[in-house]
């Protein structure tokens with residue numbers, strides 16, 4: 762119980778100190794969350810939706826819960842997972858309301874698995890900036906490369 766309480770209080774304190782030292786809450790979130798291999802697949806001509814991938818590592822002491830994403834080039838962004846339906850052998854996408862990343866855990870959005878589904882896409886020019894939103898009210902801007910159709 763004591764341990765739990767410490768964890769609960771740890772993060773706000775860290776946020777506070779970092780806010781004072783660096784002048785922003787976003788900077789703190791950036792230290793806690795490492796994002797790599799962020800890429801958005803280029804548009805297939807004639808379509809306006811595509812997918813985005815990234816690897817998220819939680820280096821903080823508390824769970825991080827990704828609840829949404831948005832970006833200037835997109836009408837909407839959803840988090841999806843891909844599952845194989847046993848009876849038919851077909852791949853099916855399902856929307857995720859949230860994605861939890863435990864302390865020390867790495868979560869991958871990758872081909873054939875979880876991905877960002879990007880709707881109503883305009884032109885894609887690098888870097889594509891996507892804002893990741895977390896349940897605790899923090900957010901982080903991530904630069905995505907534009908990937909070829911096959912990679």
Ligand SMILES: [Cu+2]
Pocket residue numbers: 841842854876877878
């Ligand atoms: Cu999808």
